[in-house]
Amino acid sequence: MAARAKKLILVSFLCLIVLSIRPGHVAYAGPEYEGDRGQVLVPFAAGLSDEERGDYRACHGLSRVLSLAGLDIELQTWRDVRSAAEIAAELAGSDLVEWAEPNQLCRVALAEPNDPAYHDLIEDWYLQWPVHVLAALTAWDYYPAMYFDTAARPLDAPVVALIDTGVDPNHPDFKNPGATSTDVADGGQLMLAASRTFLASGGGATDEATDEHGHGTHLAGLVAAATNNGVTAGSGIAGLGYPVRLLPIKVTDETGTATHADVAQAIVYAADQDASVILIGLAGPTWSRTLQEAVDYAWNLGCFLVAPAGDAACSQPMFPAACPHVFGVAATTVSGSLSWYSSSGDQVALAAPGGDETAGVPREDRFL
Numbered sequence: 232m233a234a235r236a237k238k239l240i241l242v243s244f245l246c247l248i249v250l251s252i253r254p255g256h257v258a259y260a261g262p263e264y265e266g267d268r269g270q271v272l273v274p275f276a277a278g279l280s281d282e283e284r285g286d287y288r289a290c291h292g293l294s295r296v297l298s299l300a301g302l303d304i305e306l307q308t309w310r311d312v313r314s315a316a317e318i319a320a321e322l323a324g325s326d327l328v329e330w331a332e333p334n335q336l337c338r339v340a341l342a343e344p345n346d347p348a349y350h351d352l353i354e355d356w357y358l359q360w361p362v363h364v365l366a367a368l369t370a371w372d373y374y375p376a377m378y379f380d381t382a383a384r385p386l387d388a389p390v391v392a393l394i395d396t397g398v399d400p401n402h403p404d405f406k407n408p409g410a411t412s413t414d415v416a417d418g419g420q421l422m423l424a425a426s427r428t429f430l431a432s433g434g435g436a437t438d439e440a441t442d443e444h445g446h447g448t449h450l451a452g453l454v455a456a457a458t459n460n461g462v463t464a465g466s467g468i469a470g471l472g473y474p475v476r477l478l479p480i481k482v483t484d485e486t487g488t489a490t491h492a493d494v495a496q497a498i499v500y501a502a503d504q505d506a507s508v509i510l511i512g513l514a515g516p517t518w519s520r521t522l523q524e525a526v527d528y529a530w531n532l533g534c535f536l537v538a539p540a541g542d543a544a545c546s547q548p549m550f551p552a553a554c555p556h557v558f559g560v561a562a563t564t565v566s567g568s569l570s571w572y573s574s575s576g577d578q579v580a581l582a583a584p585g586g587d588e589t590a591g592v593p594r595e596d597r598f599l
Contacts, residue, residue, distance in 0.1 A: 270296065270334035271319050274304045276327050287327055291318075306334060341372040345461035348468040359468055360565055361584035367471055371458070375474045378459035381409030381418030388415075388476045390422065391454060392501030394494060395447035395512035397428065397440040397481030402448060404467040405477075407457045415476050420455045425504055428481040429496040436496070440481035450512045451477055478504060482513070489513055494551070495525035498536075502529035511538040511557075514549040523554050530556040546576035553578035561585070 273293075275284055288295060288307065296306040309318060315333035322331035343349065351358040362368075377383060384407055398405075400413055400423055410418030426440040442448045455477035456470035457463075480497045482489040494513065501509045509529055526536060540559045541549035552559030559578040562570040562585025569582060 268334050268336070269315060270306055270308050271315050271322065271331050272299075272304050272334055273307055273322055273331045274302070274329040276329060279327060283327075287325075291322065293318075341368065341376060341378075343368060344378065344459035344469045346456075346458060346467060346469040347461055356565060362469055362471055364565065364584045365471070367469070371474075379407045379418075379457070379473070381407055381411075384410070384415065384418050386415060388474055389507040390478055390505060391472060391475040391508045391510060392478040392480055392497075392504065392506035393447060393451055393454065393510050393512065394480045394482055394497045394501065395450055395510075396444035396483045396487055397442035397447045398426070398451045398477075398479035399442050399448040400426075400439075400479075402452070403463065404452060404456045404460070406460065406463055408460050408463055410457075410463075420457055420470070420473065420477055421451075422476050422478040426479045426481075427497070427500055429493040429500070430482070430484065431490060431492050432484070436500075440479040442479075442481070443485040444483060444487045446487055446512065447479065447481065447483075450510070451479060454510065475508075478506060491515075491517075491519040491522045495519075495521045498522075498525040498529050502532045502534050506534055509534050509536045511536065511551055514539050514541040514552060516547060516549060518548075518550050518553070522551055526551060526554050526556050540573065540576070540579045542572045548576060548578050 275287070279287075284305075287293075292309045292311060293307040294309065296308055298305050307318075319331040319333050322328050346359075348359040349357070349362060357363050371378075379385075398421060400421065402413065405413035405420040407418050407420065412423075413419035413421045414423040415421065416424070423439075426438070428437045428440050429435075430437075440447075452468055452470060454470060454472045455475055456468050456473065458469040458473040478501065480501060482493040482497050494511065498509060498511070506529075529536060536551070536557045538552040538554075538557050538559055539549075540552045540561045541547075542562075549559075551557045553576075558580045561579045561582040562573040563582050564570050565584070570585060573582070573585065
C-alpha cells in the first residue's frame with residue numbers, strides 16, 4: 232500500500248482547475264450558486280411619477296416585488312425566459328432608469344467536511360495533509376460551493392475518466408449521504424453503467440471494471456471519494472475532485488500490468504464518453520506510436536490528459552506522461568521539496584503534493 236500511497240494526489244485537484252477553465256464543457260454550478268434568481272434591481276430616473284413607473288414596468292413585462300426602503304430601488308421580476316443579465320442589460324440602456332443589475336447572491340463560507348481523514352492527525356500533521364496544503368476547502372467553496380447528497384448530486388457533472396486497475400464498485404466511500412449505491416444514478420460518485428475493461432489477453436472489452444489489484448480504487452478515492460459523508464458507512468477521506476463523475480476503466484490484470492494496446496483503447500473510449508479529464512494512473516519506460524495516436528485522438532476532441540511522471544527517482548522519460556499532449560506530474564513532500572521516490576525531467580509539467588513517508592502518510596487500514 233505504501234507504493235500506492237505514493238501516487239499523485241494532485242491529479243484530482245487538476246480536475247477542478249481544468250473543469251473550470253477548459254472551453255467546451257460547462258461546469259455544474261448547483262441551484263444555490265447560479266447567481267440568477269430571476270430578479271433585477273432597478274432605480275428609476277429622478278422625477279418619474281408612479282404612473283410612469285407603472286407604464287414602464289408594463290412595457291418591459293416587469294412586476295415589482297418590493298421597494299427597498301430609503302434607497303428608491305425596486306426589486307423586479309418577470310414571467311418570460313430571459314435571464315437576469317439580459318433584462319439588466321436591456322433596462323440599463325433606457326433613459327428612464329439610473330442603472331439595473333441582477334439580484335446576485337451572497338452566502339456563508341463552506342464548512343469543513345466531516346470526513347475523518349480530513350481532520351485526523353498523525354502527530355502534528357493531518358492524515359490527509361495534501362488537501363490542506365492545496366487549500367482544497369477554498370477551491371470547494373468556489374466550486375461547487377456545496378457538498379452533495381443524493382438529492383443534490385448532479386447527473387450532468389463533468390466526467391473524469393480513470394484508466395487504471397479498475398475500482399471497487401461497492402466501496403462505501405463512493406456513496407454520498409442518502410445514496411443507495413455508489414452509482415451516480417443512485418446518488419453515488421461512479422459511472423458504473425459506462426465502466427469498461429479493456430484486456431486484449433482476456434478476450435477484449437467487457438462492461439465492468441472491478442478492481443482486482445487495489446491501485447485504481449485508491450486513486451479513484453483520492454479523486455472522487457464522496458466528501459462530507461463522514462456520517463455514512465465507510466466515512467474515510469474527502470475526495471479532492473468530488474464534484475466530478477468518475478468513469479472507471481480497467482486496463483490491467485491482477486498484477487497491475489497493462490499493454491499499450493489496452494491503454495490506447497481505453498483513452499479512445501474515454502474521449503468518446505465526453506470525458507473532460509483523462510487520468511492515466513500508469514507509467515512505463517517505452518514510447519509507443521499506438522499510445523501517441525490515442526493521446527492525439529483524445530486531445531483533438533478537447534480532453535485534458537494527466538499521467539504520473541513515475542516513482543523510480545530518476546529523470547528517465549516515462550510514458551504516457553512524456554507523450555506530447557499529456558500533462559506529467561511529479562510529487563512533493565509536505566515541506567514542498569521533491570519526494571525522494573518521484574521521477575523528474577522534461578516530462579514533468581508540475582510537481583505538487585503526492586505523498587510523504589515522513590509525515591501524514593496513513594497505514595493501509597486507514598486509507599482507500
